[in-house]
Amino acid sequence: MQFRSGTLKGDEKVALKRKGTTADDNEGSPPAKKARSSKKSAPQNTPTVVTEKELVSEPEEDAEVLSSEDEDPEAAAESQEKLQSVLKGSGKDPYPDWKAGDPVPFAALCTTYSKIEMTTKRLEISAHCSKFLQQVLRLTPDDLQVVVLLMINKLAADYVGIELGIGESLIMKAIGESTGRSLAIIKADQKDIGDLGLVAAKSRSNQPTMFKPKPLTVRGVQESLMTIAQTEGKGAQERKVGGIKKLLSAADTQFAGKGSKGIDITKDKGGPSESKFIVRMLEGKLRLGLAEKSVLVALSNAVVMHESKVKTGKDASGQKIAEGERMLKSIYSELPSYEVIIPEMLKHGIMKLRDHCNLRPGVPLKPMLAKPTKSITEVLDRFEGKDFTCEYKYDGERAQIHYVSKDADEVFATAAPSAGKSEGGVSNIFSRNSEDLSKKYPDILQRLPAWVKPGTKSFVLDCETVAWDVKEKKVLPFQQLMTRKRKDVKAEEVTVQVCVFAFDLLYLNGEALVNKSFRERREALRGAFNETEGEFKLAQYGNTNELEEIQILLEDSVKASCEGLMVKMLDGPESSYEPSKRSQNWLKVKKDYLSGVGDSLDLVVLGAYFGKGKRTSWYGAFLLACYNTNKQTYETVCNIGTGFSEAILEEFHTKLSENTIDHPKPFYSHSAGNKDQPDVWFEPKFVWEVKTADLTLSPRYKAAADQLGKGVSLRFPRFIKVREDKKPDQATSSRQIAEMYQRQESVAKNKGPAADDDFEY
Numbered sequence: 230m231q232f233r234s235g236t237l238k239g240d241e242k243v244a245l246k247r248k249g250t251t252a253d254d255n256e257g258s259p260p261a262k263k264a265r266s267s268k269k270s271a272p273q274n275t276p277t278v279v280t281e282k283e284l285v286s287e288p289e290e291d292a293e294v295l296s297s298e299d300e301d302p303e304a305a306a307e308s309q310e311k312l313q314s315v316l317k318g319s320g321k322d323p324y325p326d327w328k329a330g331d332p333v334p335f336a337a338l339c340t341t342y343s344k345i346e347m348t349t350k351r352l353e354i355s356a357h358c359s360k361f362l363q364q365v366l367r368l369t370p371d372d373l374q375v376v377v378l379l380m381i382n383k384l385a386a387d388y389v390g391i392e393l394g395i396g397e398s399l400i401m402k403a404i405g406e407s408t409g410r411s412l413a414i415i416k417a418d419q420k421d422i423g424d425l426g427l428v429a430a431k432s433r434s435n436q437p438t439m440f441k442p443k444p445l446t447v448r449g450v451q452e453s454l455m456t457i458a459q460t461e462g463k464g465a466q467e468r469k470v471g472g473i474k475k476l477l478s479a480a481d482t483q484f485a486g487k488g489s490k491g492i493d494i495t496k497d498k499g500g501p502s503e504s505k506f507i508v509r510m511l512e513g514k515l516r517l518g519l520a521e522k523s524v525l526v527a528l529s530n531a532v533v534m535h536e537s538k539v540k541t542g543k544d545a546s547g548q549k550i551a552e553g554e555r556m557l558k559s560i561y562s563e564l565p566s567y568e569v570i571i572p573e574m575l576k577h578g579i580m581k582l583r584d585h586c587n588l589r590p591g592v593p594l595k596p597m598l599a600k601p602t603k604s605i606t607e608v609l610d611r612f613e614g615k616d617f618t619c620e621y622k623y624d625g626e627r628a629q630i631h632y633v634s635k636d637a638d639e640v641f642a643t644a645a646p647s648a649g650k651s652e653g654g655v656s657n658i659f660s661r662n663s664e665d666l667s668k669k670y671p672d673i674l675q676r677l678p679a680w681v682k683p684g685t686k687s688f689v690l691d692c693e694t695v696a697w698d699v700k701e702k703k704v705l706p707f708q709q710l711m712t713r714k715r716k717d718v719k720a721e722e723v724t725v726q727v728c729v730f731a732f733d734l735l736y737l738n739g740e741a742l743v744n745k746s747f748r749e750r751r752e753a754l755r756g757a758f759n760e761t762e763g764e765f766k767l768a769q770y771g772n773t774n775e776l777e778e779i780q781i782l783l784e785d786s787v788k789a790s791c792e793g794l795m796v797k798m799l800d801g802p803e804s805s806y807e808p809s810k811r812s813q814n815w816l817k818v819k820k821d822y823l824s825g826v827g828d829s830l831d832l833v834v835l836g837a838y839f840g841k842g843k844r845t846s847w848y849g850a851f852l853l854a855c856y857n858t859n860k861q862t863y864e865t866v867c868n869i870g871t872g873f874s875e876a877i878l879e880e881f882h883t884k885l886s887e888n889t890i891d892h893p894k895p896f897y898s899h900s901a902g903n904k905d906q907p908d909v910w911f912e913p914k915f916v917w918e919v920k921t922a923d924l925t926l927s928p929r930y931k932a933a934a935d936q937l938g939k940g941v942s943l944r945f946p947r948f949i950k951v952r953e954d955k956k957p958d959q960a961t962s963s964r965q966i967a968e969m970y971q972r973q974e975s976v977a978k979n980k981g982p983a984a985d986d987d988f989e990y
């Protein structure tokens with residue numbers, strides 16, 4: 230049966246109930262044995278131990294891109310030796326040497342992309358990346374930064390705010406105009422092939438060449454992409470198309486006009502075609518299965534190898550490679566900016582990076598995140614024998630405030646365009662994605678100097694901005710905060726007042742505090758700021774290990790309009806601040822999810838079903854997906870039709886209709902059966918927070934199917950809110966879903982949900 234709208238007819242519901250489920254259920258089956266046994270599998274954040282399985286899949290988690298905390302040094306060294314042997318054994322350089330000092334040819338980067346695309350083995354991916362980066366270091370080190378950025382499909386660090394993600398229609402137009410093919414043919418090809426990159430490659434190989442433009446260079450492509458991304462104002466679309474056409478016309482000169490002897494898109498996924506990769510870059514997704522962490526590791530390996538060859542003429546040892554990897558990961562976690570790190574690394578060498586690169590105001594770091602729990606007793610079990618603290622979990626927007634006063638010793642390091650300059654100094658606010666929020670919160674920046682005590686010269690503060698009811702003097706719901714304009718807000722015109730609730734201090738007066746204990750950081754926080762009612766407060770907390778007292782704190786937090794508690798380790802190295810990591814040392818306890826799955830999920834809208842009855846004018850239900858960070862694919866997880874008001878359905882209909890696509894993207898992992906297809910597909914753009922009763926296995930959905938054998942789906946999913954602060958690739962990951970599923974009580978007790986395995990859909 231196809232789930233088409235939020236409401237089922239009565240008899241359908243009865244029929245389904247007899248099977249132990251209902252329509253909003255996304256069908257269940259008993260957990261497979263595999264799923265139960267995988268509970269015992271090794272921790273996933275020890276990637277340096279290379280097993281047979283890891284050679285095939287890449288157990289990574291973007292949120293943990295940078296953490297090296299749990300790594301065992303011996304295992305790391307062993308893994309490095311294996312990597313080294315792969316590096317040595319991989320034979321020829323990936324691309325013939327270009328003349329030393331010349332710009333890196335774009336074709337060389339595309340050859341590397343293509344080799345990466347052809348394998349799923351982690352060590353091979355690392356080896357291809359590292360070999361190419363060594364070649365760049367040897368021949369044109371000045372281009373290393375640009376090469377690394379393009380490998381992660383970025384034009385600049387996130388805080389600079391330049392993004393690609395050009396719409397399909399503009400790209401199709403440019404492909405048509407640059408290759409002389411009609412838009413109708415391009416559209417037909419897209420329908421057939423499903424990958425616009427391959428359509429571009431095919432179009433290019435069929436095109437006769439009149440003249441041979443100069444081959445593309447990596448730097449040239451980066452500059453052109455930058456211009457395209459920054460084009461705005463009148464006629465922007467036409468100018469963007471013009472820019473794309475120029476790039477495509479200069480691409481694949483070696484293949485153009487050779488027909489299928491040139492780029493054969495039926496073989497090797499189109500090979501190293503430049504047009505293919507340019508188009509994918511423009512779309513904002515390279516889809517190589519190359520996670521940022523792999524590039525970071527390959528970069529450290531390449532630099533260590535290169536330095537060793539220059540100094541001793543020999544390859545570096547596995548131990549040296551492991552040391553380099555730990556160093557670069559740790560530096561990058563505090564200072565995530567290749568623009569800052571790479572020039573310093575080239576100047577001083579990788580092992581001297583600590584002397585030159587540290588956390589600094591102006592460069593936002595990725596925040597530490599929490600693991601969900603579903604009972605207070607689970608918290609007590611996890612933190613047994615340790616001192617911990619329970620803070621209120623405020624429901625607003627994560628914010629990182631950076632500040633340097635004019636009489637501080639250091640300078641504000643940012644390239645972020647809208648850092649607020651005042652008489653007092655320079656300040657900026659960043660989101661959890663390192664986006665510059667200064668234009669959204671000018672009122673905070675204006676008031677900031679009043680909260681700072683006289684001896685406080687510079688800081689990086691971790692906090693939550695929360696909508697504040699000035700009259701009633703209390704916190705307002707998250708939805709209220711979302712009504713604030715996102716850009717060009719004038720401090721004097723602010724309608725929704727915000728109060729900043731500070732909960733951590735990462736840097737103070739020239740010193741990074743991230744490696745100090747949380748008790749010390751909290752002390753420093755209290756010493757550095759003045760609280761001001763309704764404007765700036767320190768997060769409320771209680772230090773207790775008593776179940777009853779934690780229960781009371783939880784209830785009080787909910788009465789104060791908070792979501793629940795954040796429970797944090799207080800002392801020792803475990804209580805250090807772990808940037809970018811979803812850590813066991815921060816636990817969240819949400820009142821709504823006690824005894825459920827422990828947390829809500831943030832999911833991406835991939836498709837919709839036309840509404841029926843009262844919902845005929847809008848979409849009645851939606852197909853949602855989680856994100857697989859290893860494969861960079863969206864995996865379907867449920868259909869949802871509950872929790873929407875009519876006004877919201879109307880709004881979603883308008884917004885989503887602008888993002889429809891003719892076919893599912895090749896990186897959507899969904900059921901192939903006709904009856905499971907939504908009526909409309911969308912670009913992956915919107916992230917919605919969704920609540921669920923529990924999780925179940927289902928052959929109809931694909932979430933976490935790699936880990937569990939069958940897909941996971943949500944039972945009784947209910948829409949809560951739009952997560953404007955999350956990008957699609959920051960949605961709940963497949964790995965998180967697998968973890969949630971495994972932690973579910975029914976699985977832990979080996980009972981399994983009651984639904985039939987062979988339920989007919």
Ligand SMILES: Nc1ncnc2c1ncn2[C@@H]1O[C@H](COP(=O)(O)OP(=O)(O)OP(=O)(O)O)[C@@H](O)[C@H]1O
Binds near residue numbers: 598600625693732795
């Ligand atoms: N006292 C606090 N300490 C830490 N984080 C807090 C606190 N109060 C509110 N928060 C918010 O809670 C979030 C922690 O939950 P989590 O790490 O899972 O982030 P999330 O994925 O955005 O999940 P959620 O939807 O629960 O906010 C932080 O990102 C922050 O925005």
